[in-house]
Amino acid sequence: MRVLVISDIHANLTALDTVLNEAGNVDAVWCLGDLVGYGPDPNECVERISQLPNLTCIIGNHDAAALKIIDADTFNQEARTALMWTRHVISPKNKVFLGSLAERVVWENVTLTHGSPRQPIWEYILDIRTATQNFDFFTTHLCLIGHTHLPVVYSHSNSNSAAHLSIPEPNQHISLPDRAIINPGSVGQPRDRDPRAAYAIFDTQLMVWEYRRVPYDIFAVQTRMRKVGLPERHIQRLSAGW
Numbered sequence: 171m172r173v174l175v176i177s178d179i180h181a182n183l184t185a186l187d188t189v190l191n192e193a194g195n196v197d198a199v200w201c202l203g204d205l206v207g208y209g210p211d212p213n214e215c216v217e218r219i220s221q222l223p224n225l226t227c228i229i230g231n232h233d234a235a236a237l238k239i240i241d242a243d244t245f246n247q248e249a250r251t252a253l254m255w256t257r258h259v260i261s262p263k264n265k266v267f268l269g270s271l272a273e274r275v276v277w278e279n280v281t282l283t284h285g286s287p288r289q290p291i292w293e294y295i296l297d298i299r300t301a302t303q304n305f306d307f308f309t310t311h312l313c314l315i316g317h318t319h320l321p322v323v324y325s326h327s328n329s330n331s332a333a334h335l336s337i338p339e340p341n342q343h344i345s346l347p348d349r350a351i352i353n354p355g356s357v358g359q360p361r362d363r364d365p366r367a368a369y370a371i372f373d374t375q376l377m378v379w380e381y382r383r384v385p386y387d388i389f390a391v392q393t394r395m396r397k398v399g400l401p402e403r404h405i406q407r408l409s410a411g412w
């Protein structure tokens with residue numbers, strides 16, 4: 171099965187549509203959460219994602235915050251401004267969809283979650299130590315995560331040693347090891363200083379992970395953000411990818 175793996179769309183419809191077009195034919199789509207927050211198109215992104223065939227979708231912290239499951243105080247001031255705007259505009263139907271999403275899904279030998287298998291909504295896996303600890307919190311071969319907006323592969327061949335971190339190159343085909351925690355990067359708000367939208371194609375039979383980047387019309391998104399009064403810093407960061 172050829173799976174499109176996406177995460178952290180963050181209400182950026184231009185990036186999402188570019189990725190959906192570029193991905194080509196896939197058998198399924200796995201979305202690892204944060205459909206909304208930061209960007210100008212929360213309703214359009216939820217609608218687009220919810221209509222994808224063979225979709226498996228996980229809830230992220232921004233989705234939970236839009237539903238008021240998570241308190242706005244847990245966000246910094248600018249993120250809170252974007253959150254309040256999102257809460258104001260998100261439609262009842264799209265809230266129902268976001269509210270139906272699970273924190274964690276297991277598909278055959280793959281666990282899907284937003285933050286980490288230890289703390290699905292909250293924890294950031296940003297270092298080898300945290301990654302190594304998290305291998306004890308899932309029993310499948312692989313665990314796919316989002317949340318940090320950084321494309322990365324942590325592999326763990328020996329339970330007595332630390333995980334190994336690798337940062338994939340775009341278009342590189344990676345043969346996955348027996349156990350790995352993998353992040354496809356962010357569609358709508360990359361944070362690795364590469365402003366292009368990130369996603370991955372995962373071949374479940376061959377166990378091959380292909381990570382990709384694609385440019386999209388950032389200016390169009392920034393124009394919509396300005397129009398609705400979203401924070402200037404969030405508008406700026408899209409151009410530089412941080």
Ligand code: ZN
Pocket residue numbers: 178180204230232317318319
């Ligand atoms: Zn996010």
